[in-house]
Amino acid sequence: MKRAFLKGNDAVICGALSAGCRAFFGYPITPASEIAHDAMRYFPMSGALALQAESEIAAINMLYGAGAAGMTAMTATSGPGFSLMQEGISYMAAARLPGVIVDVMRAGPGLGNIGPEQGDYWQATHGGGHGQYHTPVLAPASVQEMFDMTRDAFRIAFQYASPVIVLADAFVGQMMESVDLPDTLPEADDIEAMCAQFRNTIDGTPQTQGRIASSLELSPGKLHEKNDARFADYERMMQLASAETDEMPGADLIVIAYGICARIAHDAVLSARKQGRQVSFLRPKTLWPWPKDDLRRLMSANAKILVIECSRGMMAEDIERFAGEDRVHGLYTDGGILPEAADILARILER
Numbered sequence: 001m002k003r004a005f006l007k008g009n010d011a012v013i014c015g016a017l018s019a020g021c022r023a024f025f026g027y028p029i030t031p032a033s034e035i036a037h038d039a040m041r042y043f044p045m046s047g048a049l050a051l052q053a054e055s056e057i058a059a060i061n062m063l064y065g066a067g068a069a070g071m072t073a074m075t076a077t078s079g080p081g082f083s084l085m086q087e088g089i090s091y092m093a094a095a096r097l098p099g100v101i102v103d104v105m106r107a108g109p110g111l112g113n114i115g116p117e118q119g120d121y122w123q124a125t126h127g128g129g130h131g132q133y134h135t136p137v138l139a140p141a142s143v144q145e146m147f148d149m150t151r152d153a154f155r156i157a158f159q160y161a162s163p164v165i166v167l168a169d170a171f172v173g174q175m176m177e178s179v180d181l182p183d184t185l186p187e188a189d190d191i192e193a194m195c196a197q198f199r200n201t202i203d204g205t206p207q208t209q210g211r212i213a214s215s216l217e218l219s220p221g222k223l224h225e226k227n228d229a230r231f232a233d234y235e236r237m238m239q240l241a242s243a244e245t246d247e248m249p250g251a252d253l254i255v256i257a258y259g260i261c262a263r264i265a266h267d268a269v270l271s272a273r274k275q276g277r278q279v280s281f282l283r284p285k286t287l288w289p290w291p292k293d294d295l296r297r298l299m300s301a302n303a304k305i306l307v308i309e310c311s312r313g314m315m316a317e318d319i320e321r322f323a324g325e326d327r328v329h330g331l332y333t334d335g336g337i338l339p340e341a342a343d344i345l346a347r348i349l350e351r
Helices: 008-018 033-042 056-068 079-084 086-095 121-125 143-160 170-174 186-199 206-211 220-240 259-274 292-298 314-323 341-350
Strands: 002-007 023-026 049-052 073-077 099-105 163-169 176-181 243-246 253-256 279-284 286-288 304-309 328-332
Touching: 002 008, 002 143, 008 033, 008 073, 008 099, 008 143, 008 170, 008 176, 023 033, 023 056, 033 049, 033 073, 056 073, 056 079, 056 086, 056 099, 079 086, 079 099, 079 121, 086 163, 086 220, 099 143, 099 170, 121 163, 121 286, 121 314, 143 163, 143 170, 143 176, 143 186, 143 220, 163 170, 163 259, 170 259, 243 259, 243 292, 253 259, 253 292, 253 341, 259 279, 259 304, 259 341, 279 292, 292 314, 304 314, 304 341, 314 328, 328 341
Parallel strands: 023 049, 023 073, 073 099, 099 163, 253 279, 253 304, 304 328
Antiparallel strands: 002 176, 243 279
16 A cells, blocks of 8 residues: 555556546546546656547547447546537437536536535536436535545446546645555456446447447337336446444434535534533445435434535435435535535534
8 A cells, every 4th residue: 555645636557547447538627626637747757548528418428439449438527618518428328428526516507616515416426417317426525535535436337337426625625745655556447347348338239339439319118228228228237325423312403514515514413422411423435325224324304414514515416315304404614615614513513
C-alpha cells in the first residue's frame, strides 16, 4: 500500500487507472477541470486514450460508442456540462451500456458559479433525460472515496450494463487529503474479465442482430418488454445501497447528509452528544439506490430527521416519501455557500 497526498479530482484519475480504464472523453469545466487535465497527461502513459471532445454532448456520445464496444471508459464534468449530457446518459441507460460519469457539482442553475453545491441531485438520481430509467449514483465525501468510488464505478457499470454516476461536490473535488493506493491492481483484472464477458453480448453479425446496441425500439410491445428487463435489473441494483451510520440507541433525532455536508454535520452531531443530546447520524454513500433500510433501522417510533444539504431540500423530498413528511426537517444552503457546524448544532439543539 502506498500513500499519496492528492486533490480529490486527481484521485479520480488514479481510481480510473487502477480499474483499468482505457479511454477518457471530456471537456474541461471548473471545478472538474483537473480530471480532464490529468487524463490528458497520465492516460497516454498507461497506453490509454484521452481525447478532449469539442463539447460535453460530443463527450457523452463518445462514451456511448466506447460502451457499445465493451471498453472501460469515462467522462467528467460539472453542472452545465452534466445538463448537456442528459440525452446521452438516457440513451446509454436505454441501450444498457456501461460507462462512468463523474460530476463535480457547482452552484446553479445555468452557469451559476464555481462554489460547492449539491443541486445536481435530481438530475443524477431521478434520470435527467426523458423516459423512465435509473443509474447507480455514488456520493464520495473524501479524497479517498473519490479514488475508491471511481474505481468501484467501473465494476458496477459492467456488472449491471449501466452508466454509473460519481456525484461529488466542488469542495471534495478541490480539497487535498492523504489517500491509500494499492500496490497491486486486482480490480483491473476483474473488470477486464467483465468487459470480455460484456463484449460477447454485443456483436454485429447477422446471428446476433438482436443484441446490437441501440436505444430505439419502434414496437410498443417490445419496448415495454425491454423496459421490464431494465427494471428487473434495477431491482437487482438495490443491493448496491450503502451508508455510513453512527448510531446512538434510543436517539430521537437522526441527522442525514452526504458529501462535504456530511463531514460538517457529523462534527455537529458529536458536539451535540457532548451536550447530552441523543442523536444518530447517517451518510448515504449511494444516492441511488438510496439506503432506505439503513434509515429504517435507525428510526424509533418518534424519531425526527434533520437533513443537511447544499441545495433547497432535494434529497429531503426523497426521504419524505418513505419516512413521512411530518418527520423531516432541513437546514439548506445554496449558491456555493457551505453550512456551518455551529448552525447545524443550533438546529439540533432546537429539536
